[in-house]
Amino acid sequence: MTSTLGFAILAVLARGERTGYDIAASMRRPLSYFWTAGHSQIHTELQKLLAEGLVSYETEAGPGPQDKKIYRLTGEGTAALRGWITDPPRERPERDELVLKTYAAALADPAALRRLFADQLAKHEARLAEYEREEEAIGGPPGFGDPRWGNYAALRCGLGYERHRAEWCRWMLDQLSESL
Amino acid sequence: MTSTLGFAILAVLARGERTGYDIAASMRRPLSYFWTAGHSQIHTELQKLLAEGLVSYETEAGPGPQDKKIYRLTGEGTAALRGWITDPPRERPERDELVLKTYAAALADPAALRRLFADQLAKHEARLAEYEREEEAIGGPPGFGDPRWGNYAALRCGLGYERHRAEWCRWMLDQLSESL
DNA sequence: CGGAACTATGTCAGTTCTGACATAGTGTCC
DNA sequence: GGACACTATGTCAGAACTGACATAGTTCCG
Numbered sequence A, B: 001m002t003s004t005l006g007f008a009i010l011a012v013l014a015r016g017e018r019t020g021y022d023i024a025a026s027m028r029r030p031l032s033y034f035w036t037a038g039h040s041q042i043h044t045e046l047q048k049l050l051a052e053g054l055v056s057y058e059t060e061a062g063p064g065p066q067d068k069k070i071y072r073l074t075g076e077g078t079a080a081l082r083g084w085i086t087d088p089p090r091e092r093p094e095r096d097e098l099v100l101k102t103y104a105a106a107l108a109d110p111a112a113l114r115r116l117f118a119d120q121l122a123k124h125e126a127r128l129a130e131y132e133r134e135e136e137a138i139g140g141p142p143g144f145g146d147p148r149w150g151n152y153a154a155l156r157c158g159l160g161y162e163r164h165r166a167e168w169c170r171w172m173l174d175q176l177s178e179s180l
Numbered sequence C: 001c002g003g004a005a006c007t008a009t010g011t012c013a014g015t016t017c018t019g020a021c022a023t024a025g026t027g028t029c030c
Numbered sequence D: 001g002g003a004c005a006c007t008a009t010g011t012c013a014g015a016a017c018t019g020a021c022a023t024a025g026t027t028c029c030g
Helices: A003-011 A020-026 A040-052 A077-085 A097-104 A109-136 A150-178 B004-013 B020-026 B040-049 B074-083 B097-105 B110-138 B148-178
Strands: A055-060 A067-074 B054-059 B068-073
Touching: A003 A040, A003 A055, A003 A067, A003 A077, A003 B097, A020 A040, A020 A067, A020 B097, A040 A055, A040 B040, A067 A077, A067 A109, A109 A150, A150 B054, A150 B097, A150 B148, B004 B020, B004 B040, B004 B074, B020 B040, B020 B054, B020 B068, B040 B054, B097 B148, B110 B148
Parallel strands: none
Antiparallel strands: A055 A067, B054 B068
């Protein structure tokens, strides 16, 4: 029973061999906008994947007291990942602290609420600008089959999300200014 | 140190007194689209909130072996909730299994991917239709101060989210049909 | 009249995730 | 020459969450 985190690691390794450190770096907040994990989680998960035979590694001399371990997918690992991709996703519960705050907002100070949503809007706009730069760098959808297609499709989702979110924040600020 | 779940419960109790069961019902998947919790989590959290003096309860004869407990906010509870609303939200990690699958999609069978995204699109369209019915039922933004304002604002976020998501699914299906 | 669904409480084991602690070499900046 | 960041591994305690188990009265449908 590989967890979703396990498949996230397999998905990263499908792009090429990596150390645990590399995987952690690519799944670090807030860099990765669709899956995050700390290095402690990744090291323990890699040990499970190894026990299940989904990954293997080669050692190299590393900086610390332990050797560096370079992980790669096994044939079994690739097959497991391929099968999982088209399995229906198990529904993760929506848990959105900002919307929860909004739900209870009638109790709060309107001026503080305006600050809250202005901050959020700024964050979403900054991330949107960053994604737009990334989109420009790719320059349009690569063909399906190109591994960068996955990056582009995920980026596309992020763009839509940030636009939706920014628009909602603007609507909120609009509502709040009407209550003056 | 009240957890976000604790504040979610306080936010529900701000609408009126409830039993643990009622709170669980209003936070049940997939009904609540911005915070979910099982009843087991809620009962333990209510005990913590009680120990902190943020909620109180009165007993009434209940159906089961235990008495029914009707919870309400204390003055301290209301104050804690009010303060929390305008605190900056602590960033919850984005974890999106569907986008993760998309990221690795180059490995998968395109026909199965089309089925996956067609299913997801149908789900988002169904939820969108439901939210649109709810919006019509409210009939436009209530004034700020009206407790239903919170419901409307949260609904508004849900509407935007489902639209963004459905559009992305449509784009994905478009991309996948091009790869025939 | 039996069975299912609903109301209502709670426990518990197991999984997942977070954040701190621990170790250690190399390179960079002041 | 010292401080800090980066590379690289790992452990561990505790919080948060899930899903099953346990109990028991009422109400509704067939």
